[in-house]
Amino acid sequence: xxxxxxxxxxxxxxxxxxxxxxxxxxxxxxxxxxxxxxxxxxxxxxxxxxxxxxxxxxxxxxxxxxxxxxxxxxxxxxxxxxxxxxxxxxxxxxxxxxxxxxxxxxxxxxxxxxxxxxxxxxxxxxxxxxxxxxxxxxxxxxxxxxxxxxxxxxxxxxxxxxxxxxxxxxxxxxxxxxxxxxxxxxxxxxxxxxxxxxxxxxxxxxxxxxxxxxxxxxxxxxxxxxxxxxxxxxxxxxxxxxxxxxxxxxxxxxxxxxxxxxxxxxxxxxxxxxxxxxxxxxxxxxxxxxxxxxxxxxxxxxxxxxxxxxxxx
Amino acid sequence: xxxxxxxxxxxxxxxxxxxxxxxxxxxxxxxxxxxxxxxxxxxxxxxxxxxxxxxxxxxxxxxxxxxxxxxxxxxxxxxxxxxxxxxxxxxxxxxxxxxxxxxxxxxxxxxxxxxxxxxxxxxxxxxxxxxxxxxxxxxxxxxxxxxxxxxxxxxxxxxxxxxxxxxxxxxxxxxxxxxxxxxxxxxxxxxxxxxxxxxxxxxxxxxxxxxxxxxxxxxxxxxxxxxxxxxxxxxxxxxxxxxxxxxxxxxxxxxxxxxxxxxxxxxxxxxxxxxxxxxxxxxxxxxxxxxxxxxxxxxxxxxxxxxxxxxxxxxxxxxxxxxxxxxxxxxxxxxxxxxxxxxxxxxxxxxxxxxxxxxxxxxxxxxxxxxxxxxxxxxxxxxxxxxxxxxxxxxxxxxxxxxxxxxxxxxxxxxxxxxxxxxxxxxxxxxxxxxxxxxxxxxxxxxxxxxxxxxxxxxxxxxxxxxxxxxxxxxxxxxxxxxxxxxxxxxxxxxxxxxxxxxxxxxxxxxxxxxxxxxxxxxxxxxxxxxxxxxxxxxxxxxxxxxxxxxxxxxxxxxxxxxxxxxxxxxxxxxxxxxxxxxxxxxxxxxxxxxxxxxxxxxxxxxxxxxxxxxxxxxxxxxxxxxxxxxxxxxxxxxxxxxxxxxxxxxxxxxxxxxxxxxxxxxxxxxxxxxx
Numbered sequence: 005x006x007x008x009x010x011x012x013x014x015x016x017x018x019x020x021x022x023x024x025x026x027x028x029x030x031x032x033x034x035x036x037x038x039x040x041x042x043x044x045x046x047x048x049x050x051x052x053x054x055x056x057x058x059x060x061x062x063x064x065x066x067x068x069x070x071x072x073x074x075x076x077x078x079x080x081x082x083x084x085x086x087x088x089x090x091x092x093x094x095x096x097x098x099x100x101x102x103x104x105x106x107x108x109x110x111x112x113x114x115x116x117x118x119x120x121x122x123x124x125x126x127x128x129x130x131x132x133x134x135x136x137x138x139x140x141x142x143x144x145x146x147x148x149x150x151x152x153x154x155x156x157x158x159x160x161x162x163x164x165x166x167x168x169x170x171x172x173x174x175x176x177x178x179x180x181x182x183x184x185x186x187x188x189x190x191x192x193x194x195x196x197x198x199x200x201x202x203x204x205x206x207x208x209x210x211x212x213x214x215x216x217x218x219x220x221x222x223x224x225x226x227x228x229x230x231x232x233x234x235x236x237x238x239x240x241x242x243x244x245x246x247x248x249x250x251x252x253x254x255x256x257x258x259x260x261x262x263x264x265x266x267x268x269x270x271x272x273x274x275x276x277x278x279x280x281x282x283x284x285x286x287x288x289x290x291x292x293x294x295x296x297x298x299x300x301x302x303x304x305x306x307x308x309x310x311x312x313x314x315x316x317x
Numbered sequence: 318x319x320x321x322x323x324x325x326x327x328x329x330x331x332x333x334x335x336x337x338x339x340x341x342x343x344x345x346x347x348x349x350x351x352x353x354x355x356x357x358x359x360x361x362x363x364x365x366x367x368x369x370x371x372x373x374x375x376x377x378x379x380x381x382x383x384x385x386x387x388x389x390x391x392x393x394x395x396x397x398x399x400x401x402x403x404x405x406x407x408x409x410x411x412x413x414x415x416x417x418x419x420x421x422x423x424x425x426x427x428x429x430x431x432x433x434x435x436x437x438x439x440x441x442x443x444x445x446x447x448x449x450x451x452x453x454x455x456x457x458x459x460x461x462x463x464x465x466x467x468x469x470x471x472x473x474x475x476x477x478x479x480x481x482x483x484x485x486x487x488x489x490x491x492x493x494x495x496x497x498x499x500x501x502x503x504x505x506x507x508x509x510x511x512x513x514x515x516x517x518x519x520x521x522x523x524x525x526x527x528x529x530x531x532x533x534x535x536x537x538x539x540x541x542x543x544x545x546x547x548x549x550x551x552x553x554x555x556x557x558x559x560x561x562x563x564x565x566x567x568x569x570x571x572x573x574x575x576x577x578x579x580x581x582x583x584x585x586x587x588x589x590x591x592x593x594x595x596x597x598x599x600x601x602x603x604x605x606x607x608x609x610x611x612x613x614x615x616x617x618x619x620x621x622x623x624x625x626x627x628x629x630x631x632x633x634x635x636x637x638x639x640x641x642x643x644x645x646x647x648x649x650x651x652x653x654x655x656x657x658x659x660x661x662x663x664x665x666x667x668x669x670x671x672x673x674x675x676x677x678x679x680x681x682x683x684x685x686x687x688x689x690x691x692x693x694x695x696x697x698x699x700x701x702x703x704x705x706x707x708x709x710x711x712x713x714x715x716x717x718x719x720x721x722x723x724x725x726x727x728x729x730x731x732x733x734x735x736x737x738x739x740x741x742x743x744x745x746x747x748x749x750x751x752x753x754x755x756x757x758x759x760x761x762x763x764x765x766x767x768x769x770x771x772x773x774x775x776x777x778x779x780x781x782x783x784x785x786x787x788x789x790x791x792x793x794x795x796x797x798x799x800x801x802x803x804x805x806x807x808x809x810x811x812x813x814x815x816x817x818x819x820x821x822x823x824x825x826x827x828x829x830x831x832x833x834x835x836x837x838x839x840x841x842x843x844x845x846x847x848x849x850x851x852x853x854x855x856x857x858x859x860x861x862x863x864x865x866x867x868x869x870x871x872x873x874x875x876x877x878x879x880x881x882x883x884x885x886x887x888x889x890x891x892x893x894x895x896x897x898x899x900x901x902x903x904x905x906x907x908x909x910x911x912x913x914x915x916x917x918x919x920x921x922x923x924x925x926x927x928x929x930x931x932x933x934x935x936x937x938x939x940x941x942x943x944x945x946x947x948x949x950x951x952x953x954x955x956x957x958x959x960x961x962x963x964x965x966x967x968x969x970x971x972x973x974x975x976x977x978x979x980x981x982x983x984x985x986x987x988x989x990x991x992x993x
Contacts, residue, residue: 215422221374222417223437223488224409227401233436237427312427313472 005309012305016298023294024076027287028069043085058082081288086280091288094273099292101171102262102269106254109189113196114247118240120197121204125239126231128209136201143198149260152191156264159187169266188265192258196250203246208239241312248304252297319389320347321528322371322413322496327384329363329370331600332377338600340366340379342552345628350389350495351526353519355543355560357533359854361597363552364532368498372409373400388412389495411441414489418501420481424473430457430484431469434491441492456487460517479510479945486514490521497522500532507716508881509942512925515542534855536579537927540564541934548572551597551608554628558635560931568637570615570646578859580888582928586908587661590888592859596824607640612856615641615649662870665708666891670740671842671875672705672728677737677747679723683950695950697723698899701737702976705843710869710876712890712907714883714922716946720899721879725845728877729761730754742842759789759839766848768828772820778831779816782806785839805834808871810864826857833864837872845877850885862889883926887911892982895919898949898957901976905983915985917962918942956988964989 039055040047059082060068075081081091124136143151160168166183174181211217212235220234250257259271270289277285309315329341341363348354356364370381373396386395388408398405414437417423425433434453438444444452450469457465460483462476473481482502489497499518503511515531519542522529531543539546539560546563548556548571556569567573577591595612598604606621607613613620620640628636631643641649678701680694698720705711713721726732728739730746739747746757765771772781782802792798803813809830820828829849836844846865850858866889869876880886886893893910895903895918903916914920921942928934944961947953953960959969968988976986 215417215419216425218374219417219423219485219488220425222372222409222415224406224411224440225436226406234425234428238425314426314474 008309009302009306012302016302019298020294024073024291025069027290027294028072030283030287030290076287076291082284084277084282084285086277086282086285091284094285095270095288095292098268098270098273101267102255102258102271104173105185105188105192105258105261105267105269108185109192109196110251110254112189113193113200113250116193117197117200118204118243120201121243122208122231122236122239124201124205125208125212126227133205137205140198140201140205143194144202146195147260148191148195149264151194152188152261152264155187155191171267171269188258188261188267191261191264199250200243200246203243204239207242208235211235211239214238237311241308244304244307244311248300248307251300251303254300255293255296320387321350321352321389323347323385323387324367324371325385325387327367327370327386328382329366329375329379330382331379333601335601337382339382339603340552340600341370342603342625343384343627344549344552344554346547346554346557348496348528348530350528351523353522353529353531353542353544355531355533355539355546356549357536357539357546358549359534359597359856361551361600362549363600364549365500367549368415368500368530368532371395372413372415373398373405374409374415407441410437410489410494411492412494413496413498414492414494415498415500416482416485416489416502418504420478420485420505423485424481426473429470429472430476431471433473434484434488437488437491453487453491456491457484459490459521460484460487462487477945479506479514482506482510482514483517486518486521490525490527493525494527496528496530498530498532501534502531503538504533504535507946508883508925509716509921510945511538512927513943518542535927536564536575536855536929537934540929540931541927541937548575551603552600553608553625553638555609555639556635556637557628558632562632562635564929564931566632566635568631568635568643568646569639570613570641571609574612574614575855576929578856579929580859580862580884581930582884582887582911582923582926583930583933584884584888588888589661590859590862592863593856594860596826597854597856607638614653615639615646617641617645662866664870664891665873667707667873669707670704671707671742672877673738673740674704674728675702675738675740677701677724677727677734677739679720679727679732679734696899696952697949698727701727701901703894703901703904705875705877707842707875708869708873709892710878710890712886712893713877713879713896714881714886714893715896716881716922718898718946718949719896720949721896722847723899724896725763725847725877725879728843729763729845730758759785759791760841761843761845762836762839762841764829764832764836764844764846764849767852768825768832769820769852771832772828772835774820777817777819778806778811778823781820781831782834782838785835789839791840801838805838808837808868809834810860824857825853826860829853829861830864833861833868837868837874841874843875843877845879847879848881849878851880851882858885865889883911883923884928895922898946898952900957900973901984901986902958903983903985903987904976905980905985909980909983915979915983915990916958916987917964917989918958956986 039052039059043051043055056062060071079092084091084094087094120136124133127133156168159166166187170184172181172184217230217234220230256271258269259275262269262272263275274286274289277289324344324346326343326345327341328339328343330337330339344367358364366375369375371386375381381396384396388395391408395408424430431450431453434456435446435449438449438452439446454465454469457469462468462480462483476484503514506514515538518529531539533539543560546557546560547554548563548569550571555571556563556567563572564576567576574593578593580590593612598608604610605624607625610616610620623640626638626640628638631637678699679697681697682691683693683695684690685692701724715721723732727734734747737747738745741757741760746754779802782805783798786792786798786801792801802816806813806816811827811830811834823831850861853861862885865876868874878886878889887907890907893905893907894901895916897918903910903919910919911923914923924937925942942961955971956969956974959965962969966988974986974988976984978984979990
């Protein structure tokens with residue numbers, strides 16, 4: 005197992021290295037002169053020269069890459085052109101908020117999705133199954149921004165139950181925090197609940213027809229034991245893939261929700277950075293999303309190996 | 318005394334869109350404590366459904382419609398208890414347990430085998446987990462799993478198929494049931510493993526006074542192991558009696574027909590198998606009269622006018638469900654015997670080799686790591702040499718993993734052998750590049766094992782056969798090509814009007830005919846038949862074997878016939894080649910090999926095959942061969958067979974014996990027969 009994790013870590017480092025090359029080359033992809041592209045044409049020669057040297061544009065590209073990488077590794081991504089602050093400070097302020105939302109949404113959606121999926125599968129063909137399946141099908145194909153806008157309209161504008169924007173940490177004001185976060189988190193989680201429910205239901209139905217479930221039945225085990233002990237563990241294997249995908253997409257996935265509910269998380273930061281062509285800020289955000297995605301992949305693989313003994317190498 | 322289990326008029330149906338389909342129709346049977354009975358029948362005859370119904374394991378859309386099941390010690394009819402009631406659950410696994418056909422999928426892959434045994438013990442006994450674990454290890458030892466303690470925490474995929482079936486038996490017997498049902502428990506296993514497993518079940522059953530129901534399509538197995546037999550056909554019990562009566566004094570036309578249709582090891586070479594014509598009726602449109610009527614050689618008009626007869630006593634303890642009296646049947650039998658018999662097709666073996674294989678080796682590399690480093694080889698076949706004459710059939714036998722298929726694929730040049738010569742009509746094709754090989758490709762064709770998956774489901778039957786005619790440009794005009802396809806259809810006994818159907822509209826036997834037509838379409842000189850009949854029912858097998866023989870007599874093609882059923886190989890082959898772990902251990906003329914096997918492995922293999930004759934079976938040793946075929950990756954040094962061989966000598970562990978000619982044409986690779 006230790007070897008397996010080490011091997012996967014090694015592979016991840018290679019992937020991140022390749023990603024970092026692309027992220028770095030972003031500067032060169034921009035049309036025209038990178039300094040003008042970032043700051044606009046209306047700057048003095050002095051400012052131009054300062055930025056030119058700061059970005060290291062006078063050196064060969066390989067040297068530039070490694071010095072950039074070296075700085076990036078210790079958290080120095082340079083200065084944000086649009087925010088006039090160190091990139092790292094801007095990001096450090098925004099990332100926890102996005103993480104808070106997406107991790108909470110993930111923690112809610114996984115058990116709930118699995119539970120509903122198992123319920124639907126066990127009661128296959130009944131009314132309950134019909135309702136759950138319809139709910140899951142509808143929710144998993146509704147776009148997130150649509151759900152967000154719908155919620156906003158319903159709960160804030162019509163019912164005046166919840167505030168329509170803003171963010172407070174729960175330790176600052178718990179009540180306010182809950183009322184502010186409940187809608188965005190539901191919007192983020194609902195798609196996950198729906199897709200995990202669907203996947204669990206279908207893989208559960210497949211597993212229920214397997215020979216080893218017949219064996220379990222022939223042992224005289226109770227329905228509960230057959231489902232929980234024999235079926236669920238097998239049925240979860242494809243669900244883990246899905247969970248991994250959701251975990252990996254966590255960092256970059258709350259763009260719409262953050263925009264609709266006016267939450268200053270990392271995704272809304274990324275959107276504004278792209279608008280402002282703020283290269284250092286974009287680089288930092290993209291790299292961060294890649295790191296989180298890779299880590300999620302490793303976690304998925306480890307969970308896989310833990311659940312399915314056939315994968316252990 | 319009460320019977321241990323008594324089933325009366327069991328009816329099980331399946332819901333379908335076109336109404337209920339009766340899968341089991343008024344089946345009655347009984348079994349006493351410690352008794353071993355056999356339930357035989359072809360696929361779809363309702364054997365398994367009967368067994369599942371008894372335990373209420375039938376899942377929707379199936380349901381038990383009516384009937385009574387009584388188990389000694391349980392009050393009233395079992396079927397009146399709910400399927401997942403406390404009572405029924407204590408019976409399942411506790412009083413009646415079951416072993417299923419597929420050892421590879423019947424165990425849960427994510428739970429340890431120890432857990433899976435222990436679970437059953439905890440469910441049905443009062444033992445605490447610690448004691449249950451002890452008992453589970455005891456069970457593993459009883460079913461002869463080596464290193465039981467260490468392997469307790471292993472997962473099913475770490476065991477071979479035979480081992481997994483042993484584990485299944487350990488689970489089934491762990492709560493000391495009164496009745497064990499083995500549902501095709503050994504069908505997926507090799508003959509030597511099959512013999513070991515069944516022998517083990519028998520000895521344990523006799524020791525613990527457990528009753529056993531062996532459910533199988535293999536008449537040989539019941540001839541060897543069962544004391545009493547029920548023959549099922551189309552959801553009905555057709556005949557039941559003591560084993561000896563069934564085989565020697567069979568009363569029902571279906572039983573008689575089955576026995577005529579199967580090849581036997583002690584058959585004379587020129588015996589023609591008498592297949593049962595037609596197909597079993599599908600359960601959906603089963604007639605109200607005898608379901609065997611259409612295929613029955615003894616049928617009379619009165620059979621069609623009366624309802625399906627019930628079992629009637631035709632001798633002491635011998636019941637048959639046939640309207641004909643014994644006298645009528647005997648009269649008909651004499652009439653049938655005097656009818657001119659179809660003579661065996663005359664073979665024309667020419668003294669000219671169509672294929673010469675010399676020293677062929679095929680290794681598969683083992684790659685490791687990200688860089689796919691080459692760390693070793695799986696030596697699938699080693700030093701294979703043999704010849705094939707024009708118009709001859711060479712049988713190839715051996716247990717799974719012995720390299721039969723790899724060898725065939727080398728001949729087909731699907732694989733490129735690492736070394737050796739494959740001479741086709743004198744030209745070496747072993748090292749040829751694809752382009753050079755093109756003209757020879759059409760000359761060596763193949764018939765595959767699985768008639769279900771080896772045909773493209775979206776192609777019509779006609780285009781499947783036509784395809785190679787197009788590729789080989791063997792017909793000038795479209796019309797000529799269609800005529801040839803029609804001819805091929807007729808040759809394999811299919812109606813050319815079926816050309817536009819797709820494979821799933823054909824039955825298994827018809828599909829295999831289609832596979833044969835496809836193989837013949839390129840006018841091959843050699844056809845490699847890789848287990849062509851093992852997926853078919855007994856009554857259909859005979860049709861295909863006869864067809865292959867007729868085609869050979871007509872066209873003079875040579876066959877390489879790969880099979881694990883030694884009786885079939887004997888029936889069809891002129892010479893037989895025995896393989897073990899990638900080596901040829903013996904080659905001989907068919908009769909010679911079966912009468913005087915030299916190699917200890919051949920001898921053991923022949924003894925392990927169960928034959929449909931209880932008298933012959935009595936004379937055989939219980940277990941011919943201990944142990945399992947080792948994995949090809951750790952093939953033992955020296956003679957590959959030495960660790961299972963009872964004649965093993967010092968020398969066998971060091972040197973690999975070479976194939977040497979002993980008698981004329983009889984080659985064997987064993988030091989026992991070394992002349993020095």
